[in-house]
Each structure stands twice: as C-alpha cells, then as structure tokens.
Amino acid sequence: MMAWEAYQQIKKHLDDCKKPLIFFDDDPDGTCSFLLFYRYKKEGKGIPLKTAPKLDVSFAKFVKEYGPDKVFVLDIPMIDQNFLDAVHEMHIPVVWVDHHTPLERRYVEYFNPRKENPSDSTCTTANAYYTIISDDPEHSEQKKELWIAAVGGVADWQLPEYMEEFAEKYPKLLSKSIVKSKKPEKALFGSPLGRIVKILSFTLKGKMGQVMRAIKIMTRLEQPEELLEGTTSRGRFLLKSVEKTEEQYNELLKRAAAQRSEDKFLIYTYTDKESSYTKEVSNELLYKFPNKIIVVGREKGGELKMSLRSKGIVIRPLVEAALQGVEGYGGGHEHACGACIKMKDVPLFLDQLRKGVEEAEKQKKVTK
Structure with a gap:
C-alpha cells in the first residue's frame, strides 16, 4: 500500500x-x-x-x-x-x-x-x-x-x-x-x-x-x-438478473476445461456470439490447473481478446516480448495479463509466447 x-x-x-x-x-x-x-x-x-x-x-x-x-x-x-x-x-x-x-x-x-x-x-x-x-x-x-x-x-x-x-x-x-x-x-x-x-x-x-x-x-x-x-x-x-449469465459461464467453463491435455498451455477460444468471460474463465482454469499456462480468448471484429494466466512463471514480460512484430497490444500483472491481437497474428503471438515460456523454464532450472 x-x-x-x-x-x-x-x-x-x-x-x-x-x-x-x-x-x-x-x-x-x-x-x-x-x-x-x-x-x-x-x-x-x-x-x-x-x-x-x-x-x-x-x-x-x-x-x-x-x-x-x-x-x-x-x-x-x-x-x-x-x-x-x-x-x-x-x-x-x-x-x-x-x-x-x-x-x-x-x-x-x-x-x-x-x-x-x-x-x-x-x-x-x-x-x-x-x-x-x-x-x-x-x-x-x-x-x-x-x-x-x-x-x-x-x-x-x-x-x-x-x-x-x-x-x-x-x-x-x-x-x-x-x-x-x-x-x-x-x-x-x-x-x-x-x-x-x-x-x-x-x-x-x-x-x-x-x-x-x-x-x-x-x-x-x-x-x-x-x-x-x-x-x-x-x-x-440482481440474483435473478445473473441466472442466464451464470448458465452461459458454466457451459463455457466446461468446454474450456475439456481442452486440457499434456500440453503446458491450455488454450481455449470462442466467438463473440457469447458475452465476454475471458477473465473469469481464465481465473477459474488457473485454480483448477495451476501448472498450466492459461490462454482464453474471445474472437470479435477480426481480433482475439485474450486473458492469460500463470501461477509459476512471471508472464507479463513474456507477453510483452511476444508482441514483437505483432499487430496488437497487451500487458498487466506478473501472473495475469490481457492482450488484444489481430487474428492474422495470433499464431505468431502464441508461438513467441511458447518460446518465451520455454526459455523462462530453462532459466528457472539453471538458477535452482
């Protein structure tokens, strides 16, 4: 404070x-x-x-x-x-x-x-x-x-x-x-x-x-x-007003959690037909799967608006580095970030983010 x-x-x-x-x-x-x-x-x-x-x-x-x-x-x-x-x-x-x-x-x-x-x-x-x-x-x-x-x-x-x-x-x-x-x-x-x-x-x-x-x-x-x-x-x-929203959220969370695999990343994207729940879903996924790098994105207007979460790795500098050569912006906190990337550049952004995470994990092993 x-x-x-x-x-x-x-x-x-x-x-x-x-x-x-x-x-x-x-x-x-x-x-x-x-x-x-x-x-x-x-x-x-x-x-x-x-x-x-x-x-x-x-x-x-x-x-x-x-x-x-x-x-x-x-x-x-x-x-x-x-x-x-x-x-x-x-x-x-x-x-x-x-x-x-x-x-x-x-x-x-x-x-x-x-x-x-x-x-x-x-x-x-x-x-x-x-x-x-x-x-x-x-x-x-x-x-x-x-x-x-x-x-x-x-x-x-x-x-x-x-x-x-x-x-x-x-x-x-x-x-x-x-x-x-x-x-x-x-x-x-x-x-x-x-x-x-x-x-x-x-x-x-x-x-x-x-x-x-x-x-x-x-x-x-x-x-x-x-x-x-x-x-x-x-x-x-207020409770009555959120009933439908909560149903949508629970369904989205269920579909997102189903994407879990052996991959270090858990990535889930959806379209603008539904409300934006990227922050909430990414937070709960991180709670459920604390060893994963969480990426939840909503596609709208030719862009992917993402919420990114990580528990063990400081992700903010990695997100900032992954923006190199990418049309978009991003930032946030050490373990919780947001990013908005043009759809054409999403593969490049995620590829650069993966490389950054891999390098960060190597550095952690060296320091240990």
Whole structure:
C-alpha cells in the first residue's frame, strides 16, 4: 500500500469537488473502487470502460457533455496523453488511481503504489478503501464499506491487510484459516465471499444500460447478504438478473476445461456470439490447473481478446516480448495479463509466447 499521506491527498481531491466524473474498469476491482468512491461522495457519475482497458481521446466527449469539476480514473492501466491534453484544455483536473505498470503522463495527479515500489501491486479497490478511511484508519465511519473492499480485493486475487478484520466480522463469508493461508484463490473459489465476487462479476455482463442499472442498485446495497442470499428486493433482482449469465459461464467453463491435455498451455477460444468471460474463465482454469499456462480468448471484429494466466512463471514480460512484430497490444500483472491481437497474428503471438515460456523454464532450472 501507499503512504497514508497519499490516500489523504486522494481523499482531499474527493472532498474538494462537487460533480466528479469517474471512469473505471468494468471488472470487480474497478467496479468496487467506483462503489467505494461514489458511496462516500454520494455525488457524481460513473462510466465503466467495457471495450478496452484504455482511456483515449474519444472519451473526452463524455467529459465535455457532463461538465464535471474533476475527473477520476480508477483501475484503468492505460490513459492516452491525447485524452489528458483534451481534458486539460477544458481546465478540469484529472486524478488517476491505479496499480498496473506505471506510465509517464502530463496533466494528471497520478497515484500508483508501483511508482515507489515496483513489486507493490495493491489493488485499486484496496487503495480506494484506504482513501475513504484515511482520516481515521482505526475508527472511520467508512469502515462500514469493509465488505465491498473485501469483494474487490479477493476478485483481484489479493488478500489485503484488512481481510483479517473482514473474517472477524463476517466469519460465515470467509474463514480466518483462509486468510492465514495467504492464498487468495481459496477465498475466490472456496468461500461464500468468492460466490459474491462471481455474482458481482456476472452483473457486469451485457449491454451498457443493463450494467448501469445493476451498478446503480449496488450503490444502495447495505450488506453482503443481499447479494449472497437475496435478503432484500434489490438483492433478489440482481440474483435473478445473473441466472442466464451464470448458465452461459458454466457451459463455457466446461468446454474450456475439456481442452486440457499434456500440453503446458491450455488454450481455449470462442466467438463473440457469447458475452465476454475471458477473465473469469481464465481465473477459474488457473485454480483448477495451476501448472498450466492459461490462454482464453474471445474472437470479435477480426481480433482475439485474450486473458492469460500463470501461477509459476512471471508472464507479463513474456507477453510483452511476444508482441514483437505483432499487430496488437497487451500487458498487466506478473501472473495475469490481457492482450488484444489481430487474428492474422495470433499464431505468431502464441508461438513467441511458447518460446518465451520455454526459455523462462530453462532459466528457472539453471538458477535452482
């Protein structure tokens, strides 16, 4: 995590605005980050990025239309300088909170734990939670949002420091033993809290109007049991809305798991006839097959959008190297990356990735 002074600076940015516009990644980490900020501020508007994890100049029109007094960007790994230039010309400050590979940009207040410590990938949800409690970390009224912070943290395969407190307060949702194991995948796939993560993830699928309605409802939830057990009409509505999505996901996961072989790689691709589940399927496949390199891709518009996972090998530099001579982009975390490659270049990308993995395994054997 960052120094408390950094979180207090972010909080001051929140406190000093009246009409914030918040762009956020449409995964559970980004969405929980938004929920924490919005539920604290109780003002403003949120826009999830559903097409690509990049904020380019085309999004400047939303800033101009809404007319905010400040723009926040949460859990978005890439912001084009031309977007920042356009917003700067509108005389609107931009605050960017992220935990991906740091970038050099002008006209932005940039908060990223990796700037000080490249190995600190504290998820954006945790950074958002630390922000809203930063005035009084031990007794802040905003600690009521602990359950949202827990959902976003575990969704990003992390067990932040506050998870012990969460397990103490919600023992039926997460056991202390799982927290002590320091294995977030156990929380994600082996606890009721993980079930809430999956429900949240499924509510973010579908058309923008449906997603925004679900997010609006989530801004009003008071307890995690609403999502897990449908204890309120709000919770029951969200549970009902994900039934079809969950059926699609389970079928896709079944087909993907069937691709398992002796190959070091488990590769599964599908078409855009179905919703995008690449992140969720790749995560669960890695949990089921931790010794595999997982590649799950969705073909759409002449491109293959992929989620790549690895447990034993740091895959990010290998993905970046595999992009050489390829039309596309990619990046992410040490063991979890995304990539978008033109279909004509997918074979080259995968071939270069295989060679990179083989070389990395040889190096591991040498160092041993």
